[in-house]
Amino acid sequence: MPRHVKFLRRLVVALCTSAVFALAAFAQTDSAIQNFNSSSAVAYVYVASGNQNIKALLQLPTGSSLRFPDRLSELASLRAWE
Amino acid sequence: MGVNPKYLFLTDEVYIYSLSIAPDGSIKQVASINAQQFNSGGCGGPANLFLDRTGTTLYDVDFNQNCSGDDDAFQFFSVDASTGELSYLGVTAATWSYWEPLSFIGNNKYAYGSECSEYSDIYGFQRNDDGTLSVLNINPPVPTAPKGYSYCPNQMVADSANHIAMALTPENGYKSSQYTPPPQLATYIADSAGNITTKSTRFNMPKTAIPTITDIAMSPSGKLLAVAGLNGLQVFHFNGSKPLTHYTGLLTKDQIDQVYWDNDNHLYAISQPSGKLFVYTVTPASVSQAPGSPHKIAQPQNIVVLSK
Numbered sequence: 001m002p003r004h005v006k007f008l009r010r011l012v013v014a015l016c017t018s019a020v021f022a023l024a025a026f027a028q029t030d031s032a033i034q035n036f037n038s039s040s041a042v043a044y045v046y047v048a049s050g051n052q053n054i055k056a057l058l059q060l061p062t063g064s065s066l067r068f069p070d071r072l073s074e075l076a077s078l079r080a081w082e
Numbered sequence: 083m084g085v086n087p088k089y090l091f092l093t094d095e096v097y098i099y100s101l102s103i104a105p106d107g108s109i110k111q112v113a114s115i116n117a118q119q120f121n122s123g124g125c126g127g128p129a130n131l132f133l134d135r136t137g138t139t140l141y142d143v144d145f146n147q148n149c150s151g152d153d154d155a156f157q158f159f160s161v162d163a164s165t166g167e168l169s170y171l172g173v174t175a176a177t178w179s180y181w182e183p184l185s186f187i188g189n190n191k192y193a194y195g196s197e198c199s200e201y202s203d204i205y206g207f208q209r210n211d212d213g214t215l216s217v218l219n220i221n222p223p224v225p226t227a228p229k230g231y232s233y234c235p236n237q238m239v240a241d242s243a244n245h246i247a248m249a250l251t252p253e254n255g256y257k258s259s260q261y262t263p264p265p266q267l268a269t270y271i272a273d274s275a276g277n278i279t280t281k282s283t284r285f286n287m288p289k290t291a292i293p294t295i296t297d298i299a300m301s302p303s304g305k306l307l308a309v310a311g312l313n314g315l316q317v318f319h320f321n322g323s324k325p326l327t328h329y330t331g332l333l334t335k336d337q338i339d340q341v342y343w344d345n346d347n348h349l350y351a352i353s354q355p356s357g358k359l360f361v362y363t364v365t366p367a368s369v370s371q372a373p374g375s376p377h378k379i380a381q382p383q384n385i386v387v388l389s390k
Binding site for chain 1 (some may be wrong): 083092109266344345346359361372380381382384386387389
């Protein structure tokens, strides 16, 4: 991989991670909210997205759809505590 | 992002944030640390978070460590299990090669990574009892590529034993061509001293249908390897020290940027340009897309999965 490609890759990563900088409250705009019982989940799925959100999702057992619960993430903007 | 059973870790290239994970999966910030202050040149900062297999040590790529623009290192932080706070432990030497997250083999003692740039490299570290890393003096062999090419090791991942899957992309200098042979998948094995060897050859390594690979991920069972790239996603049978074998064709033709498995046979794949999260149920005997997949997610950048 040429050097300029590596720099480009790093730039992309930098932009992506910068997008995670300010995490706002969980937005519910990407999928319908569904009722769920978290005790039946087999995994928690966290997706950082460029619109300053972390989507927190529940994966239910095989045969079920991924769930987008409405209150898994109650993040305000991340802040430095030092 | 990085995750262990209690905490989710994020970085903005200055700070690393610790978020607690409640039993219902909800997350809340509990700590942060300025990791950039440990960047010796003050030009770079933390990126590409990953943890050891026990989740007790958090690592990052400390990019631009010497302000030369191309020297990166690995930083290490201990994780306070009760508070989520991170304590700085140290940093490796900086080189051009250290960029991709390391992958720990099952003994959690050795970790490996690779670099495919104008300097291709395969490197390894010993994880010491305190979580710090010491570089291994290894010189792993690379199979002989088709005539006129050399293999560039651009992705690798370990299983929970002592095997490593590695994507080897044929390269011919800086020239690219539609006739360039496709990447192939090798398997390596680590010995008790951390040396890794392979019996893979260009004749027994399966070829991918993905010319440009972006990520690979080993299933928790160690029986399947997901391969993601600019033109889709494939799954191969991983057979330990024996050659990998073909399993699926392209499961999607969308660009896939990152893949992750859970412990319940689900394979997650995000596509940044198409804004989708794909979910598949994959076992060595069957493959199906989960109901509702793909899910629309605006600008997905990074994914981690915590199996319950």
